[in-house]
Amino acid sequence: MATKSPAYTWENGFRELDSSSALETPWSWPKSPVDDNGDSAPDRTGAYVTPPSVDLTTSLTHNQLGINVVRHWPTLYDGTNSPHGVPSWWAPKEEVDVLICGAGPSGLQVAVSLARQGVSFRIIDKADTPLVAGRADGVQPRFLETMSQWGLSTEVHEEGPLIERTAIYKDGRKLLFNRSHQSDSRYRGLHIITQGQLERIYLRDLARHKVIVERSYTAVDYRVEEHGADGSHHTHPVRATLKNAHTGRETSVRAKFLVGSDGAASPIRKSLGTPFDGVSTDIYWGIMDCVFESDYPHAWVFGSVISSKHGGCVIIPREDGYIRLYTQLDISLAGPIAASRQARDPNFIESGGRVEVHSITPEEVLEQANRIFNPYKLKFAAPLSWFAVWKISERVARSFSSPDMRVHLVGDAAHVHSVMGAFGLNASILDSANLAWKLGLAAKGQAKHHVLLPTYSTERRGHAVRIIEVSGSYLRFVCGSTVPLPNLRDVDGLDADHRNNADANAKSEQASKSSGNGFPSKLELASGAMPDTQAVVAQGAEDDDHHGLGTSQAEDLEFLGQFFKAHAQFLLGVDCPYAESAAVSxxxxxxxxxxxxxxxxxxxxxxxxxxxxxxxxxxxxxxxxxxxxxxxxxxxxxxxxxxxxxxxxxxxxxxxxxxxxxxxxxxxxxxxxxxxxxxxxxxxxxxxxxxxxxxxxxxxxxxxxxxxxxxxxxxxxxxxxxxxxxxxxxxxxxxxxxxxxxxxxxxxxxxxxxxxxxxxxxxx
Known part of the structure; x- marks a missing residue:
């Protein structure tokens, strides 16, 4: 949910606001005593008591309209961090088939599949709670087809709005407004659900299988030992040390396989020494989840608004009238942001991601959005549900598996790319669906793991490379970027290509410092300095006479026609062929x-x-x-x-x-x-x-x-x-x-x- 939901009543047979909820919420038990006309009070011994909820702030940064919160149930969702302790039925083992490091959607998807295969596992996550707000927010038909295997698809596709129209405007004129996201799947369109909601669906499912997430834990060390000192074969060759961030407590776990679902800066990937090939672009997004007022004709329709002078915005309609708005930032501001982040986090230059910076405000991002939307206007109509500044990197791990097939990467640990196409969450789930059945067979001794498991990396890496190419080409169309697309198909030539791409990217970023989004920068700051964002935001208005890197409408329409003809079904997850392998005849x-x-x-x-x-x-x-x-x-x-x-x-x-x-x-x-x-x-x-x-x-x-x-x-x-x-x-x-x-x-x-x-x- 984008914001805290009100109390409802169904006393008339349909949902409506509960006017009595100001006194007591309808879900709270036991109820306050009422006049019972002298009847004896019921015996409450052992009766159900509602677990406590807490209000969590959804964004560290706010607009002038206030602070947004959501209701959270720690006892249900916080795993080992539950304020009431762990359930009596939870009995973690020191020796399991699979250890999953990371309880985002990709790790949770592996878990729900293994649970149905009767494969033992433990799943840990460094976060104290499931995701509160932000990040992914749309699932493709193929995602839902995968979820239907577990009986979870209905709950997912009923959560938010359905996207089946796309509107694209450029320089105030309509380029495209038509039906979109159509396939032969039973799940028509792109379905909106927040990542936090999705994680909670997975968590409830795991609880039904007597599994909870071990929260605030990371794998601080692991090693793979196939044989003991005496030459005996280890049935569980992965030995990991888990550490609790709050208590410092360490525990040892032995497993047959380890899954690294630990994000773009994956320590598991780094421990393998696996190159993360690709480029870090010069493209930064200001991301806002909010209710907006606008005279833009398609403000609640999925699509893009592009300005030849100022860059692009992406609109994703959300539940309850909220909108996810991606706004391309002026590169003269983004450069100093990157320098500041890199000074604190060496992983950032490689993996990109969220920029923890307080020098730019939501109001300033809104000003940039208004330049892009011109002549249409936007303004906030509610407190922000989420705000972030994000740098785009396009990278794919050289391999998704260790040479011994004991350690495997899924999701952002294996690939990162732009938001275009909603591939992040969806590709991650397909990674997990591909890996989990193979792991299950191998863990139960029903498959030759050295034959079957290599097909995971082969199949899913090829898909990730195509994502980089498809989402990257559309990203560059919307943003007017000249950053070259990385060539990631030829694995043998990646070292040379990686150097060439890095050189080209460096030249592009250097050029961007003087050109911005098609207009010259007037702000030069020393590395690590924080910019005067008021000056940065103001400069766009001063440069309105510069015409930038625009293309003709005919060229734009030709690009869009060719792009959607070639990739429409890929954008829905249903066009994803795998080559011949041990698992494809x-x-x-x-x-x-x-x-x-x-x-x-x-x-x-x-x-x-x-x-x-x-x-x-x-x-x-x-x-x-x-x-x-x-x-x-x-x-x-x-x-x-x-x-x-x-x-x-x-x-x-x-x-x-x-x-x-x-x-x-x-x-x-x-x-x-x-x-x-x-x-x-x-x-x-x-x-x-x-x-x-x-x-x-x-x-x-x-x-x-x-x-x-x-x-x-x-x-x-x-x-x-x-x-x-x-x-x-x-x-x-x-x-x-x-x-x-x-x-x-x-x-x-x-x-x-x-x-x-x-x-x-x-x-x-």
Missing amino acids: SSGLDLTPKGGHPPAIRVKSGVRAPNPRVCLSPTESGYLYDKLAGPPRFHLVLFASSLAGTEVRRRVDAFLRCLNDPKGFYTRFGGSSCFNVVVILKMLPFQWSGADVDPGLAAVRDALPEGATVVFDDKAPDEDAHTVWGANHLTGGVAVVRPDLWVASTAFPDKMEDVSRLFEGFLI
Whole structure:
């Protein structure tokens, strides 16, 4: 929430403000005694007592309208820092499968997945509480598809507004206003939820699994020892020392694997000596969460406002009328800010992030925003919910995993980039979803960790590099920046490229000192000096006659058209292909018809599994993913057409014989505990389960493995599941869907040799 919510009542069947809450909040128990007409008072022994709440200030910096607070429940959310102590059911072990260092969204996502796999773990965080305000605030459809596996997507997408329109203005004129963020996902649009709200959803989920976050703890030291002094193999080779920042208490934990979800300045990444390749840009944002009054026509619509002279703003509508406003700052101010921060924090030059500086006020950022919005005006209409000054860095770790595959980086510890595209939170969650199922199999001894775990870095690093390229190009369009995009694809050439990018970046920043955002700087300060921000803010008005680095409207529209055509689905998380690896078979990559015959399935290996609507039962319709939810397993999705054709029946029979073969991959690797069989039939439910069902269908039904699910493809042929997946009605087809809902392989039902080899490559 952006601000403290009022008390409501539902006594009339719908939510409305509770006028009696001034006397006593409706959630407080026990209630104050009332006149009971002489009846004896109820016995309160053991009755529920509401835990205390506290009001937390959301921003260290305020505007002239006051101070903003939110209500927080320490007993529910503060883990080991709960004022009432730790729950009696919490029993941390000194030896666990996984130690997670960092309880932001990426670390919490790993945790909720491991909890569902029965993998033991501990999760620590240096912060005293979950996030109070600020940071990430939007989730893509692919994020929600991932959350739907755990039964958490509904709570997430109901929190805030839905973004499905984009408005872009430049120099007071409309460039674009149209529908946006459209995909075939069941979760249409970009969904707004604050990072703090999201963390609390995760924390409640973990509590249901008897897990809490160990707060105010950091891993001050760790080492990996695969073998003891006597040559014996350590089952838990990671040995970490955890320290409480308040008490100084140290405790030792042993684990099989360690996950570094500890942020952009990640000590875990630094301990590995992993280069953080990329550039630190000369772009600074002033970020404000507030209610604004404005005559801008699309003030509550997602989009950007760009000025050729002064830079850009990004608008993100939030809950309850709040807006997240990113405002590009004048570089003549940002330079001294950076010098001040770097003098105190050597990590800042690499990882960027929040600048702790008190020399610039929200009112001054608002003045800069008004220059960018000109001729439209903005003013504060409420106390600030959050305020920060942020420097943009674009960096990707050289590898997301240690050479021994015992330590792995997720989220900001592995990559940082601009806010453009809402990739920070969303990419982090996909990192975690990719890693967690692989860690789970390895921790339980069901996978060859040296074969499977390297695919994490390969797959997710490639995605992070594309994020840098896509978000970076749009960032430069909005901000008019000339900082070169880093070339991060060629890992072997990164050392040379890193030096070249650093040189180019230094030249760009030097040029910026004299050019600002397209206008000359009149303020030169010694390194480390704090600027006279009134003078900095005023100079923009004095330089209004300078025309800057603007482009023509035709050029802008051409850029936007090409950009969204190429990247629209990537911006929603659904366009994210993975290359061939131990976890992606090559058999489904080449879909060229062989001998004039179409493939079994046209969807390629390594891509997101499509999620068509299907009939789940005679009384319920839903989506394919509804049958792929629950504890992580591999999904064998059989497209069997109507089972009426001789050829498809023959091949389906062969597939079922493969599953029932005691020596086959299905039985050898765990059967229904490892694999979820879903059959998609082009028929109606009563045709499959009725009393007068065809004997041939009954034989197929009886041969299905225990726990298999059948769904019915009863939509029109131009939108049914067989068409969405490009399934071959003559032969049928099998898609192997990974636990993270990516396609691992496709095959004809009677040609499962490649699928068997895929699993034999990494499963035990």
